[in-house]
Amino acid sequence: MxxxxxxxxxxxxxxxxxxxxxxxxxxxxxxxxxxxxxxxxxxxxxxxxxxxxxxxxxxxxxxxxxxxxxxxxxxxxxxxxxxxxxxxxxxxxxxxxxxxxxxxxxxxxxxxxxxxxxxxxxxxxxxxxxxxxxxxxxxxxxxxxxxxxxxxxxxxxIAAPPQCWVVLAKPPINVSTADVYGRLRANALSFHPSIAGMKAALDNGSFYDICARLGNVLETVTLELYPEVRQLKESMLKLGADGVLMSGSGPTVFGLVSKEAKLARIYNGLRGFCKEVYVVRMLT
CATH class of the missing domain: 3.30.230.10 (Ribosomal Protein S5; domain 2)
Structure with missing residues (x-):
């Protein structure tokens, strides 16, 4: 069996x-x-x-x-x-x-x-x-x-996000989660993303509110240590992703995309400097 x-x-x-x-x-x-x-x-x-x-x-x-x-x-x-x-x-x-x-x-x-x-x-x-x-x-x-x-x-x-496309891009570097957390100064963070705000956006099924509420405090460490992750975020936004964030401690960056017509441009643009690019769907 x-x-x-x-x-x-x-x-x-x-x-x-x-x-x-x-x-x-x-x-x-x-x-x-x-x-x-x-x-x-x-x-x-x-x-x-x-x-x-x-x-x-x-x-x-x-x-x-x-x-x-x-x-x-x-x-x-x-x-x-x-x-x-x-x-x-x-x-x-x-x-x-x-x-x-x-x-x-x-x-x-x-x-x-x-x-x-x-x-x-x-x-x-x-x-x-x-x-x-x-x-x-x-x-x-x-x-x-x-x-x-x-x-x-x-x-x-909690409620699942509305169905959308997700573009994942991993630059050719490895990031140590322990190292990122070790460098984080939690008591010195000037911004904390809103759990309540994101939950409300998910409850309402509002794709654009979800994009507006994305937040990850570990970016304060990883983006400073690895400029290529910052570059990846900026590129994904310029190419037309609706919402962009680093996942976990990085280095993968994901973009939420509502319209399939945007995908080819984003994918091809990212493949110019990042080999590992994936276009997938949200599992709702």
Missing amino acids: KIYEKAPAKINLLLDVLRKRDDGYHEVEMIMTMVDLADRLEMEELPRDTIIISSQVGYIPLDEKNLAFQAARLIKERYNVSKGVYIHLDKKIPVAAGLAGGSSDAAATLRGLNKLWGLGISTEELSELGSELGSDVPFCVKGGTAIARGRGEKLEM
């Missing part, structure tokens, strides 16, 4: 950091949603007690450094599963891009193994299990659109 799971990328419509916590994490408020750029996972039970991961790409770890591996190990240990599993990762989401590719792979692994082994674990339990693996994993378990609080694990499901 084989189980197939889709692991979609997430984008942050809003990301605010409130303070540094005593446990070393940051207290955040975010609004996250998913787009139709996805890794695909194939899972098959093995007779011996082992975890084997393969992928068609050569630039990701396939051992215990991989979040999907960690998810498989966690669910086996927590629910006393002595069977093994073979997982093939068909990677489509760029790595270290601010799109939660690894977290979504971990979430898909939890969902898939729950089915493969008939464990009967509820979505809430899987989400709690995911919080042990990473801050974005609980959201990736549930999917949809949500306000995330705490360090990202406290979720409030």
Whole structure:
């Protein structure tokens, strides 16, 4: 028996950091949603007690450094599963891009193994299990659109954005999330994007209000460290995207686009200096 799971990328419509916590994490408020750029996972039970991961790409770890591996190990240990599993990762989401590719792979692994082994674990339990693996994993378990609080694990499901096109562009650099958060001075931020304002825009299904409410305080760090991310944002706006923001800690920048007629110009314009450009739909 084989189980197939889709692991979609997430984008942050809003990301605010409130303070540094005593446990070393940051207290955040975010609004996250998913787009139709996805890794695909194939899972098959093995007779011996082992975890084997393969992928068609050569630039990701396939051992215990991989979040999907960690998810498989966690669910086996927590629910006393002595069977093994073979997982093939068909990677489509760029790595270290601010799109939660690894977290979504971990979430898909939890969902898939729950089915493969008939464990009967509820979505809430899987989400709690995911919080042990990473801050974005609980959201990736549930999917949809949500306000995330705490360090990202406290979720409030909210209205999805109206259907639109999303252009994703990742410059040829990798950004360390830990480094960005480490350089952020949360108590010195002069601007905090409005969670209430973005939630109201989503409730009303107002595409242009959503575009106007986009905000990410981590841009104050990443755009200073990596001028090419700032250039990407400016270019996307000039080319006609309706709303533009960096996702997560970067370096990927996304543009929300209402009219299909604009897409070719934006895509071709960005491909001039950025190889990894994707045109996808919002997952509503």
